Amino acid sequence: MQISDAEWVVMNLIWSSSPIEAAEVIDQIAADNGWSAATVKTMLHRLVRKGALATEQNGKKYVYTPAVRRDACVRQASRSFLDRVFGGEATPALIHFVKTAKLSDKDVKEIRAMLDKKTNRNEGEQG
Amino acid sequence: MQISDAEWVVMNLIWSSSPIEAAEVIDQIAADNGWSAATVKTMLHRLVRKGALATEQNGKKYVYTPAVRRDACVRQASRSFLDRVFGGEATPALIHFVKTAKLSDKDVKEIRAMLDKKTNRNEGEQG
């Protein structure tokens, strides 16, 4: 299942605020992006049809919840990006991001700690 | 300028083998991807029209060269990916890739060295 650029905008809001009423999704996304309410409704409809969102009626209101996990979608989009730009290789992508990203000391520490874990796991596997 | 998924396939070959004759591009990409020669020709044409490729006639043969730098396109595609999936934030993307990538010890060392450089630069700036 492919989520388009504009659909990511909608999904990111719903992942972070689930469950959420349609009115809130429509108002917030329309305002933040300069889109009309009709545009947001189309996207909600397409995402439901794709199986990315579920909707349920609550009186006169409708409520949206994600029907797919964000981390699964992130993984798929990341894979697609790596395949397209880096021939599927993560290392050059990592190098690119480390080079170009503005990282705080805290960020650097966190990433370093994860790399340490990575190395320890490699050594464990070799053992 | 936006390079599509299929166009990345063509550009990656030409970036890595420039200058390259049309026949070679067409044969290699058609074979590697199960596309017809006509499909590859369409993509070459679109890339020239977009300004991503330049072509020059050499007798009866045509030669292609990139008209844009790979690193600039990588940067733009990376920016687009970060904006779409991670709200523009590089750190969560880095964390995601470190978590999911299969990294060799050599890779880990290289990335760690770059992080060290990053920290030193931060300290320099603060000084």
Next chain:
DNA sequence: CGCAACCGTTTACACGTGTAATCTGTCAGC
């Protein structure tokens, strides 16, 4: 019961993209 609110549903259109067929201009060999 009528009406407004909610917002789903349907429809529409332009553009980019994936895929490919066909036609045509130029070049080089016989």
Next chain:
DNA sequence: GCTGACAGATTACACGTGTAAACGGTTGCG
């Protein structure tokens, strides 16, 4: 000069996507 090779140029179509208007079913309030 004719012909084949090279491959550019043009055309075509289906689909996804961005954007949005218009219509209609259901609910709840006065």
